[in-house]
Amino acid sequence: MEPSPSGGSRPAEPGPCLRGPGGVCQATSAYSPSEVGAQPGYRVAAVLPAGGCGERMGVPTPKQFCPILERPLISYTLQALERVSWIKDIVVAVTRENMDKMEGIIQRYQHKRISLVESGVTRHRSIFNGLKALTENGSNTKPSKPEVVIIHDAVRPFVEEDVLLKVVTAAKEHGAAGAIRPLVSTVISPSADGCLDHSLERSRYKASEMPQAFLFDVIYDAYQQCSDYDLEFGTECLQLALKYCHTKAKLVEGSSDLWKVTYKQDLYAAESIIKGIISQQICIVMDTKEDKGHIGLLEEMLKNELKHINVTSRTLCHAGRDLQQIILDQCYNFVCVNVLNFDFQETQKLLKLLEDSHLSIFNPVVVVSVHFLDYNSEPFGEKMENIMQIREFSKEVKKRNILLCGLLIYYPQDKLKIQESLRQGATIIAALIKERNPGLAGQLLVA
Incomplete structure (x- = not known):
């Protein structure tokens, strides 16, 4: 494993048959029809907040629209979800000024089952807007209310169907579930004067990743009760389900390819992985x-x-x-x-x-x-x-x-x-x- 610039971890260069580190077949769901086989017997939808401005990346284009091999990053993520036939609706929350751009991406790359909503000023407000869109009565052009909803990042293009199925199945049983990964760095707490105050025992903690999944009524109820402070400054959806609905999320071990494109150098890493995948x-x-x-x-x-x-x-x-x-x-x-x-x-x-x-x-x-x-x-x-x-x-x-x-x-x-x-x-x-x-x-x- 190579350390990522963002402090997480990413796969090394793909090996045989799209196999990642440890010999596990990875990233196939984004590029070829899945062979997972099992499918939920209930309606599943997905919400992707894509209203970010990419401030940490330091480029004028929001990172979800940055090109990889001349194709916007978000298109790879959408394709990964579209390949999963049992995800019936995908709602993408984008800013008003990027709505036309997103519609152009959907048309050019022939994406299906996609609905667009206007994003909020924060991540949680964008997710809430996406959930609201799923409460409307479904039609040929509008999504239907699902029993389970997946929340995923628009800039995590290598999600696999088996991970999606695991979190969805766990959410159906427990009300909420999320992918986790081991911490690769020790978390420390600095004092007011910039010196070390204390450190956490790394083995006792995990990194929360995406995708996450919820019974729709649980997460929607949590957002309806959510305080303005949480909507403005919160980031963890699982914590909202726990705080407002007393639903303890089941934690599912995620694969090493769930890292998030955060910094500019992550784009080069993602491009290298995609080149490796399509050269197989x-x-x-x-x-x-x-x-x-x-x-x-x-x-x-x-x-x-x-x-x-x-x-x-x-x-x-x-x-x-x-x-x-x-x-x-x-x-x-x-x-x-x-x-x-x-x-x-x-x-x-x-x-x-x-x-x-x-x-x-x-x-x-x-x-x-x-x-x-x-x-x-x-x-x-x-x-x-x-x-x-x-x-x-x-x-x-x-x-x-x-x-x-x-x-x-x-x-x-x-x-x-x-x-x-x-x-x-x-x-x-x-x-x-x-x-x-x-x-x-x-x-x-x-x-």
């Missing part, structure tokens, strides 16, 4: 069924270079539904190997499939067009001219968040030289996929 699957697409030897060797080199990452291969002209299913499974990385032609026909077919799928709305898709070029053949200049078209193709698809690069591998060479070229090619492909640098789109690289 690579599809090699070929223009021929015939194994030319070096194609299979390139695939082997890629598997060695990108350990624990799923690498599959398909023939484009015969892939059909198979390739479409790979796209539907949210594969964001494609290596298109051209052996028989140099006019980008096969790469263009793949790009058309990707554009039609709208996959790149959510995250940038990397496509590496690989060309094996026999420099002894004629006409060499004409082939190179065709390959250089990648620059124009790249400009067009980049508008749709598809990052197209070219990779040139010369042959024939002796066995050792071609192996070294393929190894270099695999290293280049791995770097392009891991970094997802839009500045490299349109480049023709040579291995």
